Every structure is written in structure tokens, then in C-alpha cells.
Amino acid sequence: MNSLKIAIILIAAGVVGLLAVNFYLPPPYPAYTPSYTASDFKSNGERIYFTATSNSGEPIIASIGTMRMYGMLSCATCHGADGKGGRGAMMMWTFDAPDIRYSTLTTASGNETPYNDELIKRAVTQGIDADGNRLEPPMPVWQMSDSDLNDLLDYLKTLK
Numbered sequence: 001m002n003s004l005k006i007a008i009i010l011i012a013a014g015v016v017g018l019l020a021v022n023f024y025l026p027p028p029y030p031a032y033t034p035s036y037t038a039s040d041f042k043s044n045g046e047r048i049y050f051t052a053t054s055n056s057g058e059p060i061i062a063s064i065g066t067m068r069m070y071g072m073l074s075c076a077t078c079h080g081a082d083g084k085g086g087r088g089a090m091m092m093w094t095f096d097a098p099d100i101r102y103s104t105l106t107t108a109s110g111n112e113t114p115y116n117d118e119l120i121k122r123a124v125t126q127g128i129d130a131d132g133n134r135l136e137p138p139m140p141v142w143q144m145s146d147s148d149l150n151d152l153l154d155y156l157k158t159l160k
């Protein structure tokens, strides 16, 4: 390998390293670091649903407005362990979290557009419902890797 190639590789590694550091910079409040392991859950999707942490260790970030949270709120916190939703409360404020079992989301109800896989992913990562309307807080807007999002979707499909 000539030294030019080595130099290019080193520069590329440095750039990736910088991006990674940026991405992992701690939030302005103490990071919440629960100690789950892969064996605590049957699948990565189940782990994400209940803990908002991933087997890969890649960050899963929930944003509600300007608030960013890591592993503090999970889908189960609001939509329930069974995905059926219900009434939740946060800081003296109550809200109704909808049923997000896959079968419910993908079945047409009234004049609402049924979800499909892509629309569910959009709802989770962009906070937009199947009809194109903005999902209201406290539904967070989620950031996670594509593979984590796919695992989460697979898990929603198992909720009956």
C-alpha cells in the first residue's frame, strides 16, 4: 500500500471518528444509562419497544419539542406493554395514547387512511400520521438506525 492510500484512509477514519463523537456527545443533562443486555429480551425489537435502547448500542433518541431523551421513555411507557394504548399522564397532563398494534394500525377505521409499513416508520421518525397530519405531543419524534426501526416494526407485528 503506498503512503497516499494510507493517508486517505487515515483522513477518512478521522472524519468518521469526528462524526461519531459529535453524534455521541452527551446531552446537556446527565445521560440515562440503564444496564440492559440482549438476553433480557426475546428480540432487539422487543428491547426497543420496552426500553428505547438497542442491542447494537446505537443511540435511540426521543424528541418532544426541544426536549431530547435517551432511553427514558419507551413505546411501552405510553402505548402499554400490549400496545393497546390507553390514558397516560406526564407532568400533571393526561393524554390518550392510541392502540398501535400492527393489525389495528393497518385496518381502515372510519375515514382514516390505514397505515402500511412505510407510513408506520414515518409516524415514528417524523411524527406524521397516515393521513399526513402532524402527531401531537407527547408522541415523540424518534431517531434510530434503519435496522433498529425495522426490528421495532417487526415487534409491532407480534403484538396481538
Ligand code: HEC
Pocket: 049, 073, 074, 075, 076, 077, 078, 079, 088, 095, 096, 097, 098, 099, 100, 105, 120, 123, 124, 129, 130, 134, 135, 136, 137, 138, 139, 140, 142, 152
Ligand atoms: C410519551 C408518550 C409516548 C411515547 C413514549 C410514544 N408514543 Fe406513540 N403516540 C403517543 C400519543 C399521545 C399519540 C397520539 C398523537 C396524536 O394523535 O396526535 C401517539 C401516536 C402514535 C402513532 C400513530 C397512531 C395512529 O393511530 O395514528 C404511532 C404509530 C406511534 N405512536 C408509535 C409509537 C412507537 C413505535 C413508540 C416507541 C418508539 C411510541 N409511539 C412512543 C404517545 C407516545
